[in-house]
Amino acid sequence: MxxxxxxxxxxxxxxxxxxxxxxxxxxxxxxxxxxxxxxxxxxxxxxxxxxxxxxxxxxxxxxxxxxxxxxxxxxxxxxxxxxxxxxxxxxxxxxxVAARQQQGDGVVRVIASASATNGLLIDALPEFSERHPGVQVHLGEAEGEDQLLAIARGEVDLVVCRRPPVIPEGWEFHPLREDRFVIVCRADHPLAQRKRLKWADVAQATWLLLPAAVAARQRFDELALRFPQPPRSHPVVTRSLPMMWRLLRLHPLLALLPLNLARPFLDEGALVQLRIGEAVRIDPIGLLQPKAGMAAAAVRLGEFLARRAEAGPSA
Structure with a gap:
């Protein structure tokens, strides 16, 4: 039947x-x-x-x-x-329910891109938790369409990301942190000690590449047109962050990445930035949030991120 x-x-x-x-x-x-x-x-x-x-x-x-x-x-x-x-x-x-039973101040479900996690949340969330220990923050990582899918399914309260091409109905985007592409390598790379670099210098290096269709890879392909010869690349092509950091630390490689993605490793000195050419800016990292109906815990976190971003990252 x-x-x-x-x-x-x-x-x-x-x-x-x-x-x-x-x-x-x-x-x-x-x-x-x-x-x-x-x-x-x-x-x-x-x-x-x-x-x-x-x-x-x-x-x-x-x-x-x-x-x-x-x-x-x-x-x-x-x-x-x-x-x-x-x-x-x-x-x-x-x-x-468990958070409420423990007399907490609520739960915030957050999804962030890798650049947003590294460039903003990695320092902001520990500080927020110290100031607001009663708020539980459930953090997941997702990129692009997966972020919008989570919004459509009602699985998330806040999204920290770059501005999407289309803002979901009933949501709004607030930029929080500027971003740009940077060329990075480990601190003992031969080029790291050079104050003046030309495109011919980096053209002779071996590069760690991201997959096609990723914005950083598209930008690298544009830059490679300036090289006098085709660039050499490492045989592993990946956007896996643990693998990228491992390869950059093990080998004398260069990589073109968003500044916010590489920021924690630049701050701790594990990687250094090569200065060459003019800075190429990309869309900032920001907060995607509902226009109305946010729970108190989500409002508190959103306001905290906005205030903290005003001070800007360390140089």
């Missing part, structure tokens, strides 16, 4: 349980009733009964049984992203 989406919704609201989503995800990941039972503290018979109940509730087969366990059907694979979001929402709810 076929059901409309509305009738299935009413059925799920009336008879569905969070445990169903948990069993669905664990079975799909582990492929075994026994391992699923062990992972979530149920008996094997309870897992089997829960699956049978869910398949009856939805009137669709979710797993195919085989000699070594189970495998998800196409219908199950369609449901997995929804089940993950459901459990994520449940986990966030538990965090928020």
């Amino acid at each position: 076929q059901h409309t989406a509305t009738s299935l919704l009413h059925r799920l609201l009336a008879r569905g349980k969070f445990r169903h989503a948990q069993v669905l995800l664990q079975l799909a990941e582990l492929g075994s009733v026994q391992r699923t039972a062990e992972a979530i503290g149920m008996t094997q018979s309870s897992v089997t009964q829960t699956l049978a109940y869910l398949e009856k509730l939805l009137e669709v087969r979710l797993f195919e049984r085989h000699a070594r366990g189970v495998r998800p059907t196409p219908a199950c694979k369609d449901l997995l992203p929804v089940a993950r979001q459901l459990l994520l929402g449940v986990a966030n709810t538990a965090q928020i």
Whole structure:
């Protein structure tokens, strides 16, 4: 018997349980009733009964049984992203309620780009937590479209990022910190001691490159047109921050990066900036926030970041 989406919704609201989503995800990941039972503290018979109940509730087969366990059907694979979001929402709810029970001042869900984390939040959040210990800040990292997707899903209260091409409806962007491209290397690189550099000097170096379509890579490709010969590059091309910092510290490489992305390593002296040519500015790091309806904890953090940014970073 076929059901409309509305009738299935009413059925799920009336008879569905969070445990169903948990069993669905664990079975799909582990492929075994026994391992699923062990992972979530149920008996094997309870897992089997829960699956049978869910398949009856939805009137669709979710797993195919085989000699070594189970495998998800196409219908199950369609449901997995929804089940993950459901459990994520449940986990966030538990965090928020726990914070309130501990007599806290609320929870702020923040998503930031890597440049925003390194250039602004890495110093600002510890200071904010010292001044407002009752506010829990849940920080995640995401770039571009993933930030907008989190907003659309209602998973975030504040986003610290560059201004997106399109501002989501009901949100506004406030710039907080200027940014520009810089050429960096480790402190003992031969070029680090040179006061006057020409493009021919850096053209002879070996470069650590970011992937195509990243703004820093596009800018590097433009600069490379000035080089007298094609630049040499390291065989690893990555935007993974741990890998980038490791390679820059291990090898005498140059990299063209946003200043805010490299700022912590420049501040501690692990990397140095090469001065060559005119500074090329890029969109500033800023705060993307709702125009109205923000919780008190989110307002407090947003105002703190704005005040702190007015002072500017260290030179």
